[in-house]
Amino acid sequence: MVRNSVNKVYRCIRSSFIDQGFNHPFILIEEITHELLKIEKDSYERIIRMMSHEVNNSVGAIGSTLNVVADIFKQDGSNKWEYVLPAIEASFDRCGHLASFISNLAQVIRIPEPTFSLISLNEQARSVYSLTSIECRQRNIELSLSLTDNDQYIHVDGIQFEQVLVNIIKNAYEAIGENGRIKISTHHSPLSIIIEDNGPRISEEAKQKLFTPFFTTKSSGQGIGLMFVREVLTNHRCRFSLSTEEGYTRFKIFFPTADGIYS
Structure with a gap:
């Protein structure tokens, strides 16, 4: 397998055949870029869809729970939860970043056909x-x-x-x-x-x-x-x-x- 600098992939096979008692070696070079890209794309599309489904479900639930917990602590009126609130806010932001990361991945498989x-x-x-x-x-x-x-x-x-x-x-x-x-x-x-x-x-x-x-x-x-x-x-x-x-x-x-x- 050979990949060149212009993103083309070739399969190179060395073989031989016998003609009139003599061995004739040859090299067969076949471009397989399209086939490999299709297999590759099908694979990562399945992975991204699975990740998106699992992560979005979890992130949504966790984000909602964190919001509720933060509201409860804020309404408590005491200062005993002050040290917890920054951690909750950071965790909520982290959920947002994770959702954004998954969204960016999903955009790759949603690229529409070009309108020329x-x-x-x-x-x-x-x-x-x-x-x-x-x-x-x-x-x-x-x-x-x-x-x-x-x-x-x-x-x-x-x-x-x-x-x-x-x-x-x-x-x-x-x-x-x-x-x-x-x-x-x-x-x-x-x-x-x-x-x-x-x-x-x-x-x-x-x-x-x-x-x-x-x-x-x-x-x-x-x-x-x-x-x-x-x-x-x-x-x-x-x-x-x-x-x-x-x-x-x-x-x-x-x-x-x-x-x-x-x-």
């Missing part, structure tokens, strides 16, 4: 630049924009695709932390958009697992962002890659033309 329309690639880049520039400025990260002179229109779901780009840039500035550079560039030939940063490089081990469900290199990460990115880009029939080249980590997205061909 023609959108300017440069305008999409400008919009994402505006959305993320404040956060970058607060981190002292230089966010720059380089647009192709020959603007092109891409056939995408504008809302979904904008969220994809925001997630990619968010990953970039979180990886950098502070004091770095992020560049958004659009290209005419091939028709593509590239987001690059000078943050930590991606290790070879991580590269093989980048788009695996729930895999993350962040200590507090959930491994959901790249799942969403992969699902949306796959639904858009875009080719994409994430790798470190020449000291920069680059996320490249290539768009098919109207006839399905990549320029």
